[in-house]
Amino acid sequence: MINDYALILNCRFSVRMKAIGIGLMLIASLTACGGSSSDNSAFVASWTAAQNDSNEDLASLGYGVLTPSVQTFTNETVRQVAHISVGGESVRIKFSNLYGTSPIHFDKVRLARSTGISSIDPSSDLPLTFNGNAAVTIAPGAETWSDEAKLKLNSASDLAVSIYISGTAVNNTSHRFALRTNYIAAGDVSSASSLNLSDPSSMTTSYYYLSEVDVKTTASSKVVVAFGDSITDGVGSTAGANLRYPDQLSAIGIGLNLAPQVSVVNQGLGGNRWLYNVFGPSGSSRFAHDVLGVTGVTHTIIFMGINDIGFSGAIPGETESASQIIAAISSAIAQAQAANIKVFLATITPFKGASYYTEAGEAQRQTINAWIRGSKDVVAVFDFDKAIQDPNNPTAILAAYDSGDHLHPSSAGYTTMAKTVDLSKFQ
Structure with missing residues (x-):
């Protein structure tokens, strides 16, 4: 499956998703390639939106969230x-x-x-x-x-x-x-x-x-897929202002006139977790489609886990350990690397004061972040945790960077996160 993805990253294909247990199986049918042509132009992804099942009734499932x-x-x-x-x-x-x-x-x-x-x-x-x-x-x-x-x-x-x-x-x-x-x-x-x-x-x-929106360009391009949950999706930023951290990272790269140019696309999904399908397909089951299947993908920033921590135990039968979350991240890293995609990790941001904060959850976050910071099998680690934490209370987001729910950054917080990313690593 991974080798198949490596072959079709720059191609047009139709996809079906089939439920298997709690996961999804991807079935891809190659129809036409969009790689380099005689004029040296190629399609690259320039915008994406991760998909979820609109029929999910999150309130009745016990999550206390109204579903459109x-x-x-x-x-x-x-x-x-x-x-x-x-x-x-x-x-x-x-x-x-x-x-x-x-x-x-x-x-x-x-x-x-x-x-x-x-x-x-x-x-x-x-x-x-x-x-x-x-x-x-x-x-x-x-x-x-x-x-x-x-x-x-x-x-x-x-x-x-x-x-x-x-x-x-x-x-x-x-x-x-x-x-x-x-x-x-x-x-x-x-x-x-x-x-x-x-x-x-x-x-x-x-x-x-x-x-997904692909553009055809003659410019040499890198495609960075930001993979994550609602914080990658930009919840807490100003609506309509394109101030999610991937938007701002893209704007920084465009302003620097980098060569190769860097296209940053957003595959964040609000409420997403690694191991459970509610709030869209689980991170583990959608990673192949939402990262490996993006046209021209060369790099991914993996930044997810806070919902696994926060919801763990809050819903009957949905308890997760730090080791299980680390194993899920490790599996995603391996999938990406097998497809020759370079991997970056980001530390999980503070959440003290959030509705699902617990001391046990904070201990899990610290364990996972220690593992992320020590990872040797990725290109680099971006420390979003340290970037937006309150230095006097590091388990919480700095007030200036807090959207108000103590979980999602504000637009200013997303600015700081984007500036934490070293774009030279994508060249």
């Missing part, structure tokens, strides 16, 4: 905005129905450069096709790539993707907590310069179906 309701689209246009990392001369997009129980049908999909809120630059508006067709049907459990579209995008710019669904499509596959407002409007307004947003239900803070 499953969205149904009928004769509607869904306009979603993706903030890309590096730019390119053309683009292709992956759409996902991984958790769907029935096929989904898009009548048309259009792309344009976003100019803010729901507005687009009409001069950039163009259709997206699938094997030459305007419409596409995605089977349950599958993903599909679009054809290449000739749309030039600058680095750190916003791309609007407008999907028109004439019939009815139930959304079971989404990125639940997007920290970005997306838009829903009646009828086919996929080419409209802006959408009518008078109805509050026309706005959503989730991503639907949209899984």
